[in-house]
Amino acid sequence: MTALYICYQSIREPLTETQVVAYLEGLAAAGHTMLLLTFERSAMNAAERRAQAGRLRSKGIHWRWLRYHRHPTVPATAWDISMGVFYGLWLARRQKIDLYHARAHVAGLMGLILKTLTGARLLFDVRGLLAEEYADAGVWPRGGKLFRWTKAFERLILQHADGIIVLTHRGRSLLYEWYPREIAGTPLAVIPCCVDRERAPLSPVHAARPLTLAYAGKLGGLYMITAILQFFSLVKKTVPESRFEIWTQSDPGLLTKGLEDHGLREDTLVGCSSPAELLTHLGSQCDAAVSFIRPCISKLASSPTKIPEYLAAGLPVVANRGIGDMDELIAREGVGVIVADFSDEALRRGVEQLLHLLGDREVRGRCRYTAEKYFDLERVGWSRYRGIYRQLDPA
Numbered sequence: 237m238t239a240l241y242i243c244y245q246s247i248r249e250p251l252t253e254t255q256v257v258a259y260l261e262g263l264a265a266a267g268h269t270m271l272l273l274t275f276e277r278s279a280m281n282a283a284e285r286r287a288q289a290g291r292l293r294s295k296g297i298h299w300r301w302l303r304y305h306r307h308p309t310v311p312a313t314a315w316d317i318s319m320g321v322f323y324g325l326w327l328a329r330r331q332k333i334d335l336y337h338a339r340a341h342v343a344g345l346m347g348l349i350l351k352t353l354t355g356a357r358l359l360f361d362v363r364g365l366l367a368e369e370y371a372d373a374g375v376w377p378r379g380g381k382l383f384r385w386t387k388a389f390e391r392l393i394l395q396h397a398d399g400i401i402v403l404t405h406r407g408r409s410l411l412y413e414w415y416p417r418e419i420a421g422t423p424l425a426v427i428p429c430c431v432d433r434e435r436a437p438l439s440p441v442h443a444a445r446p447l448t449l450a451y452a453g454k455l456g457g458l459y460m461i462t463a464i465l466q467f468f469s470l471v472k473k474t475v476p477e478s479r480f481e482i483w484t485q486s487d488p489g490l491l492t493k494g495l496e497d498h499g500l501r502e503d504t505l506v507g508c509s510s511p512a513e514l515l516t517h518l519g520s521q522c523d524a525a526v527s528f529i530r531p532c533i534s535k536l537a538s539s540p541t542k543i544p545e546y547l548a549a550g551l552p553v554v555a556n557r558g559i560g561d562m563d564e565l566i567a568r569e570g571v572g573v574i575v576a577d578f579s580d581e582a583l584r585r586g587v588e589q590l591l592h593l594l595g596d597r598e599v600r601g602r603c604r605y606t607a608e609k610y611f612d613l614e615r616v617g618w619s620r621y622r623g624i625y626r627q628l629d630p631a
Contacts, residue, residue, distance in 0.1 A: 237334040237629055238269040239359075240324060240350075242343035244316070247274045247288055247301065250485070250511050254541065255429055256339065257297065262618030264296025268625060271327060272297050275304035275316060300327070310382075313342060320346040321353075328354050335359055335628060341366040341386065344393040351396065357628050360397040362407070366390070368534035373457050391418060399628050400424040401621075404560040407537030425624045428539040428561070430617035431515075431548045431607060447471070447478040447594075450522040450551070452514060453542045455486035458535070460528035460556075462494060463578040467526060467554065469498040470580075470587045480504040481522060483514055511545075519549035523594055528578070531558025544611035547571060550600035552593055554586055569606045571599065 243256050252274065264270045272292065280288070280301075292299040302319050305312035324346065327333065333356050338347030340363040351358040367386040370376040376383045394400065394411070395418040402408045408426055411419060449471060455461050468480045480503055482491060488506045495501040509517065518525065525546040529535060538560045546553050553572035557563045566572040573593060575586040593599055610616065 237625065237631075238271070238332060239263070239335040239337050239625075240271045240273060240327060240333050241337040241339065242320060242324070242346050243272065243274050243339045244304075244320075244342040245274065245339075246276050246304070247272075247292075247299065248276070251541065254432070254511055257292065257295065258430075258432055258613055259617055259621050260297050261295040262614065263621055263625060266618075266622050266625070269331075270297050271333070272299045273320065273323065273327075274299070274301045275320075276301050277304045277306070279303070317342065317346050317349075321349045324350045325353060328356070334630060335625075337361060338393075339363060341390060341393070344397075345389055348393050348396055357398040357630070358393075358396065359399040359401065359624065359628060360393050361401045362411075362537070363403065365407070365410070365534045365537050368532070372530070372532040372534045391415060394418045394422075397422060399624050401427050401624065402537060403428055403539035404537055406561060410533075410536060423624055423627045425620050427617060427620045428611055429541040429544060430611045430613045431541070431544040432613040433548060433608065445479075445521070447475050448481060448522045449478065450481040450483065450518055450525045450546075451527075452483040452518070452525070452545070453527070453540075455484050455490045458530040458532070460530055460578065461491070463528045463583070464526050465491075465494045465498045465500060466578075466580075467528070467583050467586065468500055468504070470583055471590075472500065472503065474587055474591065478503070482506045483509055515545055515549050518546070518551060522549075522551055524572075524590060525549075525551045525553055527553060527555045527559075527562075528575075529556065529559050531556060535559045544607055547603045547607035547611070550603050552590070552599050552603055554590055565606070565610060569602060571603045571606045 241260055243252060245252055260270045260272060289299050302323060305316055335357045336347035336350050337359045338344040339361045344360050347358045367383045371378040371383055394415050400419060400422055405426055408424060449468060451464050453459060471478050480500060482504060485508055491506055495504055527540055527542050529540065535558060540559060543553055543562055553566055555562055555566060555572060556575050563574045567574055573586050573589040576582045
């Protein structure tokens with residue numbers, strides 16, 4: 237098929253590289269013609285555009301882009317949707333597009349309009365529960381106007397989608413509970429955030445170093461950085477020579493007070509790294525990693541990319557309950573520790589369990605095996621995406 241993948245984010249975002257481009261490369265390798273439309277927050281000069289286009293072309297992806305507009309929120313998003321639809325129609329006139337593959341809700345609305353106007357099929361790659369995410373983060377009031385509009389559009393897109401992709405089994409259950417009529421009989425695939433094993437080569441572990449724990453990802457919002465620092469401080473009390481690393485693209489200034497309050501400033505490295513370099517570093521320089529995210533309804537449909545990446549690097553994970561399918565998987569496979577909540581008692585128990593787990597010489601191998609079994613880019617991601625494309629192929 238010829239598919240237009242609509243992605244309402246920038247090609248320069250690391251998540252676009254690991255969770256969009258990586259999948260499209262697999263679809264292109266299977267013989268599909270893949271067009272990618274992104275929305276860029278800032279302009280690119282001609283040299284950068286050529287470099288990006290050439291890099292993507294080498295993966296079999298034909299890249300197009302439009303400008304992203306941020307303010308004022310509703311008119312700016314409406315403008316971007318309109319431009320996306322007009323551009324999609326222009327592309328459809330130049331070559332026959334069989335499928336609009338829409339990543340998340342804003343792109344889903346563009347895809348729905350394009351499907352209606354052209355008759356092509358629509359694949360809704362849900363990615364998350366947008367209205368619940370904004371409500372859980374305190375950005376929108378639950379039941380407010382924007383929340384209700386988003387839920388109405390969500391229902392409409394799901395009702396008319398020819399195929400649906402979700403990240404978790406718990407997210408699938410929610411959709412069947414909320415929209416039983418709308419999605420009855422629609423092909424639906426569960427495809428978690430996957431990781432490319434080539435980005436996480438086996439690295440020699442440097443034994444002559446202190447116990448080192450890591451956190452990689454965003455700061456603030458639903459990401460429980462205070463609880464992470466509290467956990468680090470409890471590890472420090474138990475193993476005084478331990479060290480910590482925080483790798484983030486967020487403002488590192490958000491950590492300053494917390495590191496001071498927990499007495500961790502001298503023991504914590506704060507930095508930023510590319511995804512490929514980071515996984516190699518974690519695998520050789522760290523012993524375990526932490527992922528604390530505030531449990532809420534939107535996170536039942538979430539598949540944090542950091543956890544498969546930790547596992548692929550051979551690191552056992554300390555995580556909390558209620559985030560997608562991760563707590564059940566980590567406990568079942570013996571590749572980490574699940575804390576019941578963020579109380580001091582639960583965190584102390586988590587420290588004890590982690591130190592006990594790190595005494596298991598087989599744990600790093602189990603982590604890599606688990607990443608390969610459940611989150612491998614080719615065996616899981618490419619295979620399942622190709623499967624739903626075959627279901628939607630009109631031929």
